[in-house]
Amino acid sequence: MVRAIVCAFVLTMSTWVSAQLVVEVTQGVDSQSPIAIVPFEWRGDQALDEDVARVVEQNLERTGFFKALARENMLSFPTAQSQVFFRDWRMSSTDYLVIGRMESVGGDQVRLTFELYDVLKEQTIHSQQVSGSRTNLRDLAHYVSDILFEQLTGIKGAFSTRLAYVTAESLGPDRQRFRLQMSDWDGMRPRTLLESSEPILSPAWSFDGSRLAYVSFETSRPAIYVQHLATGQREQVQSFPGLNGAPAWSPDGNQLAMVLSKDGNPEVYVLNLSSRHLERITNNSAIDTEPFWAPDGRSLYFTSDRGGSPQIYKYNFNTRAVERVTFEGNYNAAGRLTQDGRFLAMVHRGSSRRFQIAVQDLQNGRLDILTNSDYDESPSIAPNGTIIIYATQQGSRGVLGAVSIDGRVRFNMPVPQGDVREPAWSPFLR
Incomplete structure (x- = not known):
């Protein structure tokens, strides 16, 4: 759980490089x-x-x-x-x-x-x-x-969508160049949206695909920025003392959920981008982080260790009630929902002690483990709900992996050298 909050400092320990992703299919349907x-x-x-x-x-x-x-x-x-x-x-x-x-x-x-x-x-x-x-x-x-x-x-194609992700390049001892990249769905035509000597984290697409929110350490402490993709214009939307992280767009694009520690403990807040009104959503002695919205905008999901281990919870805006959603395994975090709201993808750890991508059917509660690697993180779902992209390890390097939501199709998107992290799949762009 702590790793999810302070991952910025973990990222600086890797030797990353910005390069073009290459799709390598490793498993297809029968x-x-x-x-x-x-x-x-x-x-x-x-x-x-x-x-x-x-x-x-x-x-x-x-x-x-x-x-x-x-x-x-x-x-x-x-x-x-x-x-x-x-x-x-x-x-x-x-x-x-x-x-x-x-x-x-x-x-x-x-x-x-x-x-x-x-x-x-x-x-x-x-x-x-x-x-x-x-x-x-x-x-x-x-x-x-x-x-x-x-x-x-019979499924809407997602080939015209985009990927956002973070890379970095080692420039020598204690010097790195971080880049926020955007590419085609297959990693082709990458372009740099932001370059910095300080870490960049948590890119998140607005639901209309026109903006990206992310966390940048360019002022030596974490701050949340929004970048308009058509113009390249960017603005800092929040920077309180302490942690400012994990931005997540509301479906209408008018609000950002985020994690702030300005009151001492990491809690989930919602910021109205027009009025700048900030509302505290969680209030618990545990760590609450990684918020994401339900597609209908009526509820907000987040990760919390309030039950003794990291699990995913749901906050209802109408009733203000919080209910636990995941129960199987001793670690479930970094959740994301399909656009129909039925399937919940997450990083799951069970009896095997491996961090793997899993999906839970919210209609019947069934949980299926989709990957067989040891350390997977940051799942993001294609807008047509068919593929989950995530960060994983290939040998000693970090790559992007992908798996179909039924687990039958797998492919990797490695770069020639170095690591790549923090994938975010765009919504439909046309």
């Missing part, structure tokens, strides 16, 4: 759906800087739900329906086929026409035209991936 993403035809003079079909292929395959047919094993490369011979794709044991063609439509704009086919039924599942900038072809690829994923699974 029966992956075979799919072929044929290279999209380009009808233009100047070659494109990005292979859009390849990005779509990688997106779908990295979920663990699909197995893409290698291009060298394709018998043909159709770009229009009249060129599709379904018997060829059945011979390749392909269930689904995606073809497309791209053309310039003026300026830097390109148009992509694509079709999705059911090979066994020899039917068109979906066809669509989409446009985008040739300077942001990955955005176009992610959007197409979202459409295909939803058509094939």
